Amino acid sequence: MAEQPFTLAVPDADIEFLRKKLAVSRIPDELEDAKWDYGSPLEDVKRLVARWQDGFDWRKSEAEINAIPQFTRDIEVDGFGTLNIHYVHQKSTVVDAIPLLFVHGWPGHFMEVAKLLPLLTANSPDHPSFHVVAYSLPGFGFSETPKKKGFGITQYAEVGHKLMLALGYNEYVTQGGDWGMLITRAISNNYGGKHAKAWHTNFPITQGPPSPLKFPWLFLKFLVTPWSTEECSSLARTQEFAKTGRGYFMQQSTCPQTLGYSLADSPVGLLAWIYEKLVAWTDNYPWTDDEVLTWISIYWFSRPGPAASVRIYYEAEHVLDWDDKRRVPVPTGFSYFPGELVRLPNLWSETLGKVVFQSEHKEGGHFAAFEKPEALAGDLRKMFGKEGPAFAVVPGKTGY
Numbered sequence: 001m002a003e004q005p006f007t008l009a010v011p012d013a014d015i016e017f018l019r020k021k022l023a024v025s026r027i028p029d030e031l032e033d034a035k036w037d038y039g040s041p042l043e044d045v046k047r048l049v050a051r052w053q054d055g056f057d058w059r060k061s062e063a064e065i066n067a068i069p070q071f072t073r074d075i076e077v078d079g080f081g082t083l084n085i086h087y088v089h090q091k092s093t094v095v096d097a098i099p100l101l102f103v104h105g106w107p108g109h110f111m112e113v114a115k116l117l118p119l120l121t122a123n124s125p126d127h128p129s130f131h132v133v134a135y136s137l138p139g140f141g142f143s144e145t146p147k148k149k150g151f152g153i154t155q156y157a158e159v160g161h162k163l164m165l166a167l168g169y170n171e172y173v174t175q176g177g178d179w180g181m182l183i184t185r186a187i188s189n190n191y192g193g194k195h196a197k198a199w200h201t202n203f204p205i206t207q208g209p210p211s212p213l214k215f216p217w218l219f220l221k222f223l224v225t226p227w228s229t230e231e232c233s234s235l236a237r238t239q240e241f242a243k244t245g246r247g248y249f250m251q252q253s254t255c256p257q258t259l260g261y262s263l264a265d266s267p268v269g270l271l272a273w274i275y276e277k278l279v280a281w282t283d284n285y286p287w288t289d290d291e292v293l294t295w296i297s298i299y300w301f302s303r304p305g306p307a308a309s310v311r312i313y314y315e316a317e318h319v320l321d322w323d324d325k326r327r328v329p330v331p332t333g334f335s336y337f338p339g340e341l342v343r344l345p346n347l348w349s350e351t352l353g354k355v356v357f358q359s360e361h362k363e364g365g366h367f368a369a370f371e372k373p374e375a376l377a378g379d380l381r382k383m384f385g386k387e388g389p390a391f392a393v394v395p396g397k398t399g400y
Helices: 012-023 042-053 058-066 153-166 179-191 217-223 229-244 247-254 256-265 268-279 289-300 306-320 373-384
Strands: 069-076 083-090 096-103 128-137 174-175 196-201 330-338 353-360
Touching: 012 042, 012 268, 042 268, 042 289, 058 289, 069 153, 069 268, 083 153, 096 153, 096 179, 128 153, 153 179, 174 179, 174 373, 179 196, 179 306, 179 330, 196 373, 217 306, 247 256, 256 268, 256 306, 268 289, 289 306, 330 373, 353 373
Parallel strands: 096 128, 096 174, 174 196, 196 330, 330 353
Antiparallel strands: 069 083, 083 128
């Protein structure tokens, strides 16, 4: 289980192969004035492909990635053998910093944490500091992928938990969005109390309003509490996404292998598939072409290849361990961003756990850690700070 330093070094031959694939790619036509109505626009994709082939400096991006401390370690997963897991581990200079596990989703990756690292590990008398761990989920980035069927949310959570223990963090807190929300919730439910001491998410989704039998007080409160302007606006976005934005989910949760051939063989197909989500799921984030291409390149050059990442949808839908109706027993915090894909009324979210912190933001979307790192870091500081509801929740680790 020894830790090994990790340095990303994509072979020159792989970079040249990518350029050759881009050079012989066949681009489809597009209807007049289609814009975003039919998906990733032809003009955008052609521009990005041209730069990816000739102009984009992967080595520069690679150097920026390698500036972050990364490692690999073997983790034994019950019933699935040993997986070699890639992770970021940025320690604070504060002795009593709070160990925090950050978990990404799809189409995210470990570099979503990059902008948070200097904020969360900073040493200041005004706010707590954190030791931050962010792992590439099995099948993503530079972690090994499972070889057997049935690797569900329970197993992703097991990997994260065992990684924290292996790093010497017997007690820690978690933060996650997208699949990271479900994984960190599972960590809180399965290892909460003794190990996982608190949970924060920017993606608090539920299966519905408070049940009158299970949550009678919340149900009554829900009946008499008017929805805020933000909640009404966000619910409209949620309904629109349910009608027009979930095609990817149906494909990836039913036939990921069929889609995988295109993602693995066509860099243009991979780019268009993920670029659509990067733009549509953010709140007018001003993507640069090189940010997009770095993001897509991490998938293209990933250890298992880009097809492996979409299997999480199939496994979660078929194993069904994501639909965990237990109420998280540890202090729970939520950050609400208006551009989130699914945003339900705040009172619905309170059914998820022992909610001690909630924060409403005016800007930001699905990739909050990347779009609005200061806002997300600020919420974590407030939740775990001296005046916060989860202060010193990790015994002996105040962050100061």
